[in-house]
Amino acid sequence: MEIGTLEGTVDGLMDGLRADLERLAAIPSIAFPGFPPEPLEQAHDLVVELLRGAGVEHIERLDLPDTAPAVYAYIPPPDPGAPTVLLYGHYDVQPPGDESSWLSPPFVPTPTDDPGGGLRARGIADDKSNVIAHLGMLRVFGGRPPVGIKMIIEGQEEYGSPFDDYPPTDPERFACDAMVIADLGNLRPGTPTLTTGLRGAAEVVVEVRTLEEPRHSGEFGGAAPDALLVLLRALATLHDDKGDVAVPGLRRDEWSGAGYTEDEFRSLAGVQDGLPLIGSGGLGERLWSGPAITVIGLDAPSVEHAASAVVPYARAKLNLRFHPLQDPKDARDKLVEHLRAQRPFGIELTVTPGDTGPGYEAATGGPAYEAARSALRKAWGKEAGYVATGGSIPLVNGLAQAAPGAEVLLFGAQDGMCNLHAPNERVLLSELRNTVVAMAAFVTEYAEDFRGRTGAPGATS
Known part of the structure; x- marks a missing residue:
């Protein structure tokens, strides 16, 4: 025809x-x-x-x-x-x-x-x-x-x-x-x-417990280990100062195909005016042929109901996206190993690997x-x-x-x-x-x- x-x-x-x-x-x-x-x-x-x-x-x-x-x-x-x-x-x-x-x-x-x-x-x-x-x-x-x-x-x-x-x-x-x-x-x-x-996908949960229960922040804050501070310090190690993923062993290649312009991406993502994008290199590397780690959930006291107390327990759920050709278990395990190696203020984290999906x-x-x-x-x-x-x-x-x-x-x-x-x-x-x-x-x-x-x-x- x-x-x-x-x-x-x-x-x-x-x-x-x-x-x-x-x-x-x-x-x-x-x-x-x-x-x-x-x-x-x-x-x-x-x-x-x-x-x-x-x-x-x-x-x-x-x-x-x-x-x-x-x-x-x-x-x-x-x-x-x-x-x-x-x-x-x-x-x-x-x-x-x-x-x-x-x-x-x-x-x-x-x-x-x-x-x-x-x-x-x-x-x-x-x-x-x-x-x-x-x-x-x-x-x-x-x-x-x-x-x-x-x-x-x-x-x-x-x-x-x-x-x-x-x-x-x-x-x-x-x-x-x-x-x-x-x-x-x-x-x-x-x-x-x-x-x-x-890209492939994997999920990881990281949590920390430091106290039996909340303790008055005036009487105990400054010495009693704050679980939320411990968790935030660990999460901060996942990216470098530019916003690129800092976990060793996660594959990242240059992207040579078509891609969005920065203006298109800003509009699609709804980025507020005046804010920079995170990460370095081309958008294709950041979105498609390299890793991304997103904190998709956080268990911690809400601001609305916050008490003046040291937080005894905190937990985060992470979503990892990785290179299409990287083995899912290998990619997830690299993130797990990185987090288990962290000792914020000398405190060990509990890291639980979750489901994976191949790229x-x-x-x-x-x-x-x-x-x-x-x-x-x-x-x-x-x-x-x-x-x-x-x-x-x-x-x-x-x-x-x-x-x-x-x-x-x-x-x-x-x-x-x-x-x-x-x-x-x-x-x-x-x-x-x-x-x-x-x-x-x-x-x-x-x-x-x-x-x-x-x-x-x-x-x-």
Whole structure:
């Protein structure tokens, strides 16, 4: 299919795709504890309905332990010479948070005034836009694309995905030549982007107890060991004076791909005017190819209820993000070893290692990447850039382990300014349209290249 014909076909589908996106985004499909399960069932059933309407005949419901149901769909290759592409997305969403911060109700899809058109709702970008992008690609071909398709649309990615571990236990189900994991998108609107690296993640808890109970700060302060001061002094050793991570053994490389400008990053992070960013070197090193340590929780007396007493106990929870290729246990253990070696005022800390999640770095020299770069260029009219992400998506490793020979591509309809996980999340319809074009162009070019490399004949008429 020529690109002009393809674009015309997608443009003719957009009204229906928008309507279906609004239907899906109106369902509050939150898989977190404390939220009702019925919306998850509704979203699952709607995805099945939409896939059947797109011509998919083989659809299974996957009921894995302790998780929302997943949709598994399969379209056999059109002929023995065609490759198989696995598509991934998820229909569950983050909780909306403080609804007073939203400009419109979070589960009422609402048009925005963004150039190119937009819709605002919780989960409309992450990840329901990408579910609809997969659907749009299937509609382009009337449910008979030039490649075999395996599709996983899961219902609990935002809260403990089973696909972090399940795929390697069922490798036949996930066997493929390439996979498109659509759980992210472009660096910025209008900039085609392939994500090639994901930082890993680990958590560590550090705590200290110094007294049996609080003691009067006037009578005992100055000699009695203050647990909060001990903890703060230990936490201060995690970074140097520039704000760079000072824990030995955590890998940091230069970043040579695309990245945010400092002004873009300041706006996205909501940095207050006049404040410097922390750390040195390029933003890519600080955000993607180097470590970051964040204090995400602190147990200590609150200011509002503070008493004039020496604090007997304090605890902090740390989140570590590390280089995509560093071993998770090694990275976490480096942080644990550093903290256990500290003796603030001669006092030992209790350090407890927590969960880890691996990073991922894709190989980008294969035919699927070549086809994807060409497809993105056709869809957006400019060359695609490579980026990484500081967020972790452990299921990428699970899927990659299940199909170790497959190329892994990460692209989709979101963009870096879409407010995912934040109030007023939105998706641009122009990005959704171009993503559908890119996915359709990708499977077309990949099928042609695959046959050319293997010498396999195409389908006969």
